[in-house]
Amino acid sequence: MKINKVRIRNFKVFKDFLVDFSSSDTIVFDGPNGFGKTTIYDAIELALTGNIRRYDAMKRDLLDGRQTYTENPFFYENAAKEESISIQIQFTSNEKIFILERIAQSDLIGGLIDFKIYKLYSKTKFDDAERTLIEDEHSFLTEIFGKNYSSNFQFLNYVEQEECLFLLKNSDKGRKQHIAHLFDLKEF
Template sequence: MNDVYLSSINIEDFRTFGEFSVELPAAPGLLLLTGTNGLGKSSFFDAIEWALTGNIRRFTPYVSRQGNTVIPDRDYLTRNGADPDSHAVTLQFSEGESIRRSASQKPSAAEVAALLARPGRGQIT
């Protein structure tokens, strides 16, 4: 039984990112991001969280309601100047599986859990 590792991330028109891809070693390790304020470090991890869950927890208090209207994802996820709803994130895993989330592709929590689950490891909730 092999462990699952995140092996690449592709970010398109998401928050501060236009087109951005990074390859990661498919092995245990530590990822450090450094840079000045506003460079996109938090948005990088927001992209991973959004791809896996469809939400970004740190924005929940701000975007869940504006008056009585739910704020659409495109208003805070799509990069300024990009086509509306063009934001997308693809996560590739060590065994070839991938998850892609965009305005038109929204994997369910069950699909994500099934992709990441491994026999004998317990249930992902």
């Protein structure tokens, strides 16, 4: 898979941001903290998997439900209440071009971290407003990316600054399991 373009609207620090990756095969984000590197990655992960795994882990490990929040951590702070969150992505997989858009409608955006409100659509042209809802996201994405696309996404595409020694920190058995998974080995 090769990502060609990503447009991010009303998501975290971006009001309307377009990034074009078509001129390069390898992308590395580098820069000071707070400039949106992780937000771009989060947007891509959300668009392609319907989830942001590190937020799921945070919700599971840190939030116990005793507090309620009125602001959504993903909604651009200066966006009008009637605006939606939209992440549009164009990529090539097996020589076929796909254009997808994941949208959280404004009336569903609340204070909770809930990825179920982000619906996936397919498009025929990147800049067109016309889109078609994908009813069975899992089957659609599995057909494009393979059966383990969601669990493989972070492992294959992202090295967190804090976790660059992830593999080395694991036990021998853990390292073998991760390497076997990466290369789809049955026995290692």
